[in-house]
Amino acid sequence: MNVVMLLYPNLTQLDLTGPYEVLARYKELTLHLVWKDCEPVRDVSGLRIVPTTSFDDCPQADILFVPGGPGQVALMEDAEVLDFLRRQAAGARYVTSVCTGSLVLAAAGLLTGYRATCHWLSLPQLALFGVEPVPERVVIDRNRISGAGVTSGIDFALALMAQLFGEERAKAAQLMIEYDPAPPFAGGSPSSASPETISAVKALTDGFQANREAVSTRVAAALKH
C-alpha cells in the first residue's frame, strides 16, 4: 500500500513526522513524501526534509495525507496542489489530514459534506467550506480521517493503523514508540487551558489567523461558484 504524504514549504513538521513514525513501523506500507520537485522542503521552523518523489512521478495513493502549518494558507490557492490532491483522492482508500491540513483538503472540495477536525485555532473555518467542524482529537467520517492540532497526528496514525491492521499491532507500535504521554502541565487543549494561556497564544497568532481566515473565506466563496 502506498501512503502519499504531502510535503510543502512552511508546513509544521511534527504534523507529518508524528504520523510518519507510526506508519513507518508497518512493512505493508510504502511511505512517499511528495512535493512539486525533489529539492529539500523547509518547514516553518527551518527543518529541511527531502521529498522522495514529485507530483509527476508520484504513485497512486492508498492513503493520502496532508499535514498542516502556516504554509497551508498558500496551498489553498495553489491550483497545481489542489489538482494533485483531487486526482489522488479519487483513487485513494483513505483521505486524511492533521492540523490545518484539513483546510487544504476542504479547499480542494474533498471534505464537503463530511465531519472533520483541525487545529483548534482554525477549526471554525472548516464550516466555510461546508464541512462540519468537530472538536475532537481524531475524527473518522467514512473514508475521511482527520486529526486536530500538531501532536494529535500520533493519535490519528495509531487510530488509522488499528482500523487497517487491527488493534494488537497498533498496541505493539504504541509500546515500541513508548507512547505513554505525560504532559508536564494540564491545558493542552482550549477546553482545559486557562484563559491566560489561551490569550497568550491568541496574541501571538492573531495577525496570522486573521489572514488565514480571510483566505479561507475567499477560497470557500470561489469553491461555491
Add this chain to the structure above:
Amino acid sequence: MNVVMLLYPNLTQLDLTGPYEVLARYKELTLHLVWKDCEPVRDVSGLRIVPTTSFDDCPQADILFVPGGPGQVALMEDAEVLDFLRRQAAGARYVTSVCTGSLVLAAAGLLTGYRATCHWLSLPQLALFGVEPVPERVVIDRNRISGAGVTSGIDFALALMAQLFGEERAKAAQLMIEYDPAPPFAGGSPSSASPETISAVKALTDGFQANREAVSTRVAAALKH
C-alpha cells in the same frame, strides 16, 4: 542560545523532531542539526533530514541534544562522534538525550554517576556505564536531562523549556501544539502494556537488542580502562 541536535544515519526521527517542534517555538533558541557533513541524513525508516552544520563548523552548544534509534549502536564506537560530544558537553549548560541517545552520552562517559532514562527496552544497559537507570518519562539530574522512548521527547522538551523560560510560556507552547494526548489504547509503557503486547515487541526486536547490549557491554568495559 545555541541548541546543538545530533543527526546521524538510522536515528529514530521522532526522537529529534518531537523536541524540535517544541524548541523551535522559542525565539531565544537557534537550533542546529549537526552531523559529520551536511549531506541529508536518512533516519531508520528512510526520512531524510538535512543537517544545518558539520562537526567542524558547529558553534558551541548551550543545550546539547542526542536522539536515539538503531544507528546509536554504531555511534557508541565512533571516536569522532564521541570526541565531538565530549568537547561540546564541556561547555554546554545542558547535556540532554531522548530514547537510546542516553546510551551514546553514556558511551562518551558523559553520564557516569548520573541518573538517566532511556527507551524501556534498553534502560538496563545504562547501568553498564555506571549510570543509574530510572524508569521515568523525563529524568533531570543536575544539568543532565533525559527522556525515555521516542514520544517522550515532547514531554522532555516541555520540561526543559519550563525550566529555562518558565511554566507560562511552556503552557502556551503546549497549547499551540495542542498537546492534549489521547492514546487510542492503554499500554504505551511496559508497566501498563499486556504481557502479549510486550512479548510481541520483544519478538520483533530480540536480535537487534542482543547486539545492542553486546556493544554496550564492550564499550562500557573499554571505558573503565
